[in-house]
Amino acid sequence: GSGLKAKLAKKIPIEREKFLGIKCLHGKKIIGQISVNSVIGGMRGLPLLFCETSSLDKNKGIYYRGKLLKDVCAKLPRVQEGTQEGTPEGCFFLLTSGSMPTKKEAQEVTNEWLKRGSVPRYCLRMIDSMDKRVHPMAQLCAASACLNPQSQFVEAYTKGARRADYWKYSYEDSMNLIAMLPTVAAAIYSNVFRDGEGSREVNYEEDWSGNFCRMLGLPEKDFVDLMRLYMILHADHESGNVSAHACHLVGTALSDPFLSFSASMCGLAGPLHGLANQEVLVWLTKLRKAIGDDPSDEELKKFIDDTLKGGQVIPGYGHAVLRDTDPRFVLQNEFAMKHCKDDPGVKLVTRLWKIIPEVLKKLNKVANPYPNVDAHSGVLLQHYCLKELKFYTVLFGVSRALGVLSQLIWSRALGAPIERPKSFSSIEICKFINEA
Numbered sequence: 001g002s003g004l005k006a007k008l009a010k011k012i013p014i015e016r017e018k019f020l021g022i023k024c025l026h027g028k029k030i031i032g033q034i035s036v037n038s039v040i041g042g043m044r045g046l047p048l049l050f051c052e053t054s055s056l057d058k059n060k061g062i063y064y065r066g067k068l069l070k071d072v073c074a075k076l077p078r079v080q081e082g083t084q085e086g087t088p089e090g091c092f093f094l095l096t097s098g099s100m101p102t103k104k105e106a107q108e109v110t111n112e113w114l115k116r117g118s119v120p121r122y123c124l125r126m127i128d129s130m131d132k133r134v135h136p137m138a139q140l141c142a143a144s145a146c147l148n149p150q151s152q153f154v155e156a157y158t159k160g161a162r163r164a165d166y167w168k169y170s171y172e173d174s175m176n177l178i179a180m181l182p183t184v185a186a187a188i189y190s191n192v193f194r195d196g197e198g199s200r201e202v203n204y205e206e207d208w209s210g211n212f213c214r215m216l217g218l219p220e221k222d223f224v225d226l227m228r229l230y231m232i233l234h235a236d237h238e239s240g241n242v243s244a245h246a247c248h249l250v251g252t253a254l255s256d257p258f259l260s261f262s263a264s265m266c267g268l269a270g271p272l273h274g275l276a277n278q279e280v281l282v283w284l285t286k287l288r289k290a291i292g293d294d295p296s297d298e299e300l301k302k303f304i305d306d307t308l309k310g311g312q313v314i315p316g317y318g319h320a321v322l323r324d325t326d327p328r329f330v331l332q333n334e335f336a337m338k339h340c341k342d343d344p345g346v347k348l349v350t351r352l353w354k355i356i357p358e359v360l361k362k363l364n365k366v367a368n369p370y371p372n373v374d375a376h377s378g379v380l381l382q383h384y385c386l387k388e389l390k391f392y393t394v395l396f397g398v399s400r401a402l403g404v405l406s407q408l409i410w411s412r413a414l415g416a417p418i419e420r421p422k423s424f425s426s427i428e429i430c431k432f433i434n435e436a
């Protein structure tokens with residue numbers, strides 16, 4: 001077996017002990033209060049969930065396993081010859097095991113995914129039979145769900161596996177699913193945008209990202225590095241966001257990882273979650289049409305003002321939790337400065353980074369006037385000729401698999417029970433208020 005699974009087998013019993021200790025000693029302690037607003041307002045900010053893999057600090061940014069994202073990117077081992085970026089494989093090792101992989105450990109995950117990467121023919125046939133009008137995200141959800149006959153979790157559960165062993169089957173399913181995702185996503189891409197042209201064969205000389213880019217028909221070395229970075233940056237974002245929470249919630253019913261991931265992707269497909277990066281490009285395209293590729297600061301400010309006056313938000317700016325420039329924006333900009341600083345889209349995004357916050361600050365209501373992850377990804381993908389906006393959320397989804405599935409493995413490892421919060425009717429809320 002792989003080094004990762006052995007590492008987990010060692011770590012999980014220790015973490016379980018720790019978890020039980022917390023439960024026994026401190027289980028009754030109170031860590032928050034619930035207002036009526038929270039009950040009727042999306043539970044914003046309530047400290048309700050558990051997440052070991054990643055965390056957000058409103059000022060300091062995003063941590064994977066206690067390490068700042070920029071340090072994760074700097075320290076992940078560079079595995080393939082000539083690459084400047086770490087691998088998503090290494091990132092998955094970090095998220096799942098909690099420790100930074102050595103080069104050998106990251107390479108082992110790559111090897112595992114190469115071995116597990118071939119997609120069953122019936123699944124590819126189902127993708128091929130889809131009407132082109134079915135949104136690529138809906139196709140991804142369908143493909144993931146239809147892989148469920150492969151589930152070792154289902155098989156083990158049916159045979160009466162011990163609860164303490166559930167994580168092992170979740171791990172196997174998750175590894176298999178992640179390994180298959182590049183081929184699944186590329187098949188969707190080629191059907192919808194390339195009349196079915198393109199390879200579906202895993203090449204053992206390349207890593208996970210290299211295979212994905214080649215299957216997309218975009219094998220350029222720098223684009224593969226961009227994809228490695230992109231897959232690392234979009235992987236994990238605590239457990240309360242819609243895609244992570246959907247995966248966890250469905251997983252607590254002991255639905256298998258293929259179904260849980262499918263649910264996660266149904267959530268990512270929404271315009272308030274994974275679709276936001278499209279809207280940035282739509283806005284930028286309008287801007288370039290209206291005032292050209294090299295507008296003056298004044299022209300930019302006026303265009304921003306006009307957007308706001310039209311009652312719209314500036315897409316790609318603001319965040320529900322972060323209160324400074326999103327580190328994922330910064331890391332993508334660093335990549336852009338290294339590889340394509342003269343691209344007109346990149347130049348524009350970089351200039352807007354200085355101008356938009358000034359304008360948003362003047363509104364005196366925007367909690368975070370700085371750019372988020374979505375403000376940058378589109379222009380980079382465009383630069384390397386991945387131009388089909390409708391596909392962007394699928395890339396996000398392939399990346400998000402790393403985070404939500406490592407969370408899912410841990411949910412089974414720690415025996416997370418089925419989620420079942422209590423709900424209130426308006427009559428019950430009023431009764432409660434009157435009694436209080």
Ligand code: AMX
Pocket residue numbers: 272273274276277308312313314315316317318319320321360365366367368372373374
């Ligand atoms: N442009 C204009 N106004 C904005 C704004 C923006 N980018 N961001 C926030 N505001 C406004 C809000 O509309 C709200 O105004 P209101 O009181 O009149 O309704 C006010 O500022 C306060 O909102 P907030 O507390 O700053 O933000 P939030 O936590 O409610 O929402 C977010 C966060 C990201 C939805 C919001 O900033 C937004 O709509 N941004 C633009 C869309 C976007 O980039 N979404 C991607 C988010 C990242 C992701 O999950 N993919």
